[in-house]
Amino acid sequence: xxxxxxxxxxxxxxxxxxxxxxxxxxxxxxxxxxxxxxxxxxxxxxxxxxxxxxxxxxxxxxxxxxxxxxxxxxxxxxxxxxxxxxxxxxxxxxxxxxxxxxxxxxx
Amino acid sequence: xxxxxxxxxxxxxxxxxxxxxxxxxxxxxxxxxxxxxxxxxxxxxxxxxxxxxxxxxxxxxxxxxxxxxxxxxxxxxxxxxxxxxxxxxxxxxxxxxxxxxxxxxxxxxxxxxxxxx
Numbered sequence: 001x002x003x004x005x006x007x008x009x010x011x012x013x014x015x016x017x018x019x020x021x022x023x024x025x026x027x028x029x030x031x032x033x034x035x036x037x038x039x040x041x042x043x044x045x046x047x048x049x050x051x052x053x054x055x056x057x058x059x060x061x062x063x064x065x066x067x068x069x070x071x072x073x074x075x076x077x078x079x080x081x082x083x084x085x086x087x088x089x090x091x092x093x094x095x096x097x098x099x100x101x102x103x104x105x106x107x
Numbered sequence: 108x109x110x111x112x113x114x115x116x117x118x119x120x121x122x123x124x125x126x127x128x129x130x131x132x133x134x135x136x137x138x139x140x141x142x143x144x145x146x147x148x149x150x151x152x153x154x155x156x157x158x159x160x161x162x163x164x165x166x167x168x169x170x171x172x173x174x175x176x177x178x179x180x181x182x183x184x185x186x187x188x189x190x191x192x193x194x195x196x197x198x199x200x201x202x203x204x205x206x207x208x209x210x211x212x213x214x215x216x217x218x219x220x221x222x223x224x
Contacts, residue, residue, distance in 0.1 A: 001169075034210035036152075043202055043217055044144075044152065048212035087152055091209065095168040096142065098152040 002026050002090050004099035012107040019075040021102045023088035029070045032092035035064055035073045038101075039084045047086075048073065062065070109133040111203050118221045123190040127218045129203035130170035136184035137161040140206040143177065145187045145199040146217075153199075157206060158186060193222045 003026040013019050023033065031051040036044035046055045048064035051071055061076040075082055083106055088099040114128040129141065138188045143155040148213045157166035158177040165177045186203055204211035 036211075043214035044204075044211075044221075045214075046210050046212050049207075049212075053209075054211070055210075065202070089154075089211070090154075091206075094157070094166050096154045096157075098144075098154060099149045 001091060001095055002097055004097055005090055005100040006086075006088060006102050008102060009100065010103050010105065011060070012029045012105050013078050015078055015080055017024060017078045019078050019082075019104060021073045021086055022067075023067045023071045023073070023099050025071075025090055025092075027093035029090045031067045032090055033064075033071050034089045035062075036089065037082075037084045038087065040047045044087065063068060075104075086096075094101055109205065109213045111205065112189075112200075113149070113203060113215040113218045116219040116221070118223065119193050121194055121222055121224055123193050124189060125193060125220050126187055126189040127220070128202075129186040129215050131184045131186070131205070134205075136179075137181055141176075141177070141179070141186040142204045142206045142211055144202045144204060144211070146202070147199040150199075150212075154169050155164055155188070155201075155202075160186060190220075195222050198222045 005024045007022045033051045035048040038044040052064045063074045085101045085103045087101050110132045112130045117125050119125050136161045140157045142157045145153050158165045160179045179186045203215040205213040
């Protein structure tokens with residue numbers, strides 16, 4: 001199975017900050033990576049698919065990059081509604097594993 | 108608009124089974140796989156498996172092999188996930204999600220399954 005790691009696990013930031021989250025895969029997954037945002041008590045919401053394609057309706061301050069084994073999610077200017085937990089998921093091969101998550105909290 | 112609506116919360120005793128439903132609307136049900144994902148309280152997302160509603164083919168994470176069954180009823184555009192031999196560690200919110208090949212683009216609202224004696 002492909003393992004995903006995320007760093008950092010926890011991030012404290014202020015409104016307006018630029019935030020970067022990294023997701024690393026245990027083996028190459030091409031660009032078969034998605035990013036999700038989850039708020040407490042809610043289902044995850046798709047942000048980015050195919051490593052760098054923004055899902056329709058998602059603000060342009062979110063961006064994704066990478067291929068192979070290293071990927072990043074960047075929020076260019078953190079907004080109050082962005083405080084949440086972020087997960088990466090690989091869809092290169094089954095099982096479609098998730099990363100452990102990165103919680104973004106208010107500084 | 109695409110919607111996945113799941114059945115309500117369940118409380119089960121250890122050793123019992125639970126069957127969660129996921130009713131799809133707003134798209135052709137047989138055109139997209141359905142995945143199931145669970146999340147224990149305060150924990151991360153755990154992928155459980157997939158089902159192709161057209162063929163009925165399934166694939167399960169090894170952890171759940173032998174305990175999980177994913178089925179569907181195409182006449183009512185509904186997917187089901189049944190988990191047997193429940194234990195306390197299975198207490199979690201269970202989600203269905205539509206797999207478009209690149210991502211899980213639509214999610215159900217989640218179903219809380221509590222396993223307690």
